[in-house]
Amino acid sequence: MKRYLITGGAGTIGSALTKKLLKDGNQVCVFDNSEDALFRLKQQLHEYENVRFFVGDVRDVTRLNMAMNGVDIVFHAAALKHVELSEYNVLEAISINVDGTKNIVTSCLNSPSVKKAIFTSSDKAVNPTSTMGTTKLMGEKIFTSSNNLVGNRDLHFSSVRFGNVLKSNGSVLKIFKEALENNKPYPITDIRMTRFFLTLEESINLCEYAALNSIGGEIFVRSMGAASILSLAKAFNKSEDIRYKEIGSKPGEKLYEELVTEIESMRTVFLDGHYIILPEDSTIEKKSLIDSLNNKYINQVKTNSPLDSRQETLDWVQLQNIISSS
Numbered sequence: 001m002k003r004y005l006i007t008g009g010a011g012t013i014g015s016a017l018t019k020k021l022l023k024d025g026n027q028v029c030v031f032d033n034s035e036d037a038l039f040r041l042k043q044q045l046h047e048y049e050n051v052r053f054f055v056g057d058v059r060d061v062t063r064l065n066m067a068m069n070g071v072d073i074v075f076h077a078a079a080l081k082h083v084e085l086s087e088y089n090v091l092e093a094i095s096i097n098v099d100g101t102k103n104i105v106t107s108c109l110n111s112p113s114v115k116k117a118i119f120t121s122s123d124k125a126v127n128p129t130s131t132m133g134t135t136k137l138m139g140e141k142i143f144t145s146s147n148n149l150v151g152n153r154d155l156h157f158s159s160v161r162f163g164n165v166l167k168s169n170g171s172v173l174k175i176f177k178e179a180l181e182n183n184k185p186y187p188i189t190d191i192r193m194t195r196f197f198l199t200l201e202e203s204i205n206l207c208e209y210a211a212l213n214s215i216g217g218e219i220f221v222r223s224m225g226a227a228s229i230l231s232l233a234k235a236f237n238k239s240e241d242i243r244y245k246e247i248g249s250k251p252g253e254k255l256y257e258e259l260v261t262e263i264e265s266m267r268t269v270f271l272d273g274h275y276i277i278l279p280e281d282s283t284i285e286k287k288s289l290i291d292s293l294n295n296k297y298i299n300q301v302k303t304n305s306p307l308d309s310r311q312e313t314l315d316w317v318q319l320q321n322i323i324s325s326s
Contacts, residue, residue: 001050003027003113005071007058007104008078010037012168013120015044016200017075017207022048031067032078033057058100064107073211074117076104079136083124086132087251097135098142105146108155118210119143119159121219123196123257123309126161126264130252140219141283147216148285158214161221161259163196163309165203166322172229173323176236185243186233193249194256194309197232198224199325209274215296216289217279221259223270225314225322235319259307269300275307 004021008014009030018028018041027050032038038053045051056063058078068074079097080086086093101119108114121140124133143157150156166173179186198206202222210220227235234240249255260268260275267278278297284290314322 001026002072003029003070004073004075005029005031005068006075006077007031008076010034010041011077012200013162013165013203013207014075014077015041017077017204018051019045020204020208022051025050027051029054029067029071031056031058031064058103059095061103061106064103065110068107068111068114070113071111072113072115074104074108074114075120075207075211076101076117076139077120079120079139081122081132083130083132083252084250086135087130090131093131093135097132098138101139101142105142105149105157108157109146109149115154116156116158116211116214117143118207118214119157120207121159121161123161123163123259124254126258126261129254132252144217144219144279144283147279147289150286156214156216158210158216159219160206160210161219162203162206163198163224163226163257163259165200166197167200172232173236176233180237185245186237187247188229188233188244189247189249189253190255191228191230191246192255193229193253194226194312195229195232196224196226196257196259196309197314197319197322198222199322201325206274209272215292216286217284217293219277221275221277223273223275224259225318226309226312227314227319228312231312231314231316232319232323235316236323238320256309258309260303262306265303265306268303269297270303271297271300275303 006014010032029052031054054067080093108117121136125136128134140159146157206222
């Protein structure tokens with residue numbers, strides 16, 4: 001049994017991860033700044049005794065230090081994640097997503113018990129055009145470089161990159177559902193817009209895979225399919241004949257997303273259904289870590305090819321299966 005801390009633990013990803021870890025017999029500290037969300041999650045988890053609920057903000061290092069007492073593994077999922085809101089609230093996005101991530105690292109270094117910390121990032125961190133994506137990129141870099149600060153400790157910092165997690169807070173499927181229930185056209189930002197999609201279960205599996213296999217500095221990306229937003233709407237509607245209205249891209253949005261850049265692909269391996277982006281040697285000063293990464297991945301072939309959502313791979317049946325399992 002391990003003790004976990006999950007920041008943003010009452011959010012979509014955090015609460016699902018909490019439930020999975022508790023089901024597997026672990027102890028979980030749920031850390032979130034929303035009292036109401038924590039209360040509602042507490043009601044759902046009344047049968048478990050090995051869970052604690054911390055009202056706190058990642059901008060408060062003192063509170064983080066308290067929550068991290070005795071913790072083995074940290075999942076850092078707290079963030080401002082909505083692109084449009086982050087564009088309007090840039091300073092708050094920096095404060096929470098960048099400064100808050102720095103505080104997580106500080107608290108991990110302060111805690112003698114923490115062995116691994118996983119940062120939950122986004123495909124929007126790849127060649128970002130938005131404030132949210134830029135702060136997620138900074139979060140990845142903070143976690144990667146923090147492996148230089150651990151000294152001889154058995155402490156490892158790594159990241160995961162998500163695509164669009166269907167049925168998460170703010171998910172396009174919830175928007176489609178509302179349109180359907182109100183007999184309105186499906187709002188489509190741009191019919192050319194494509195995205196990577198994964199289910200909530202797949203995102204939780206990615207987090208657990210990273211925690212199990214992390215050596216330090218890697219970015220773990222689950223192999224996932226891509227499709228256009230229009231194709232997703234048609235699959236949701238179970239018909240090619242749908243009413244939709246193009247509403248235009250929101251500030252900071254891209255027409256397509258990227259999972260792995262061309263430069264990253266030269267140090268990315270594919271293993272167990274995951275793309276594992278290895279850190280650049282120049283960003284890691286710890287020779288023992290470089291040796292460990294090389295020893296594990298030396299015989300794995302590099303992908304040497306970028307991944308972006310213009311390479312649409314999900315057909316009608318696959319999209320409907322993803323929707324039904326979300």
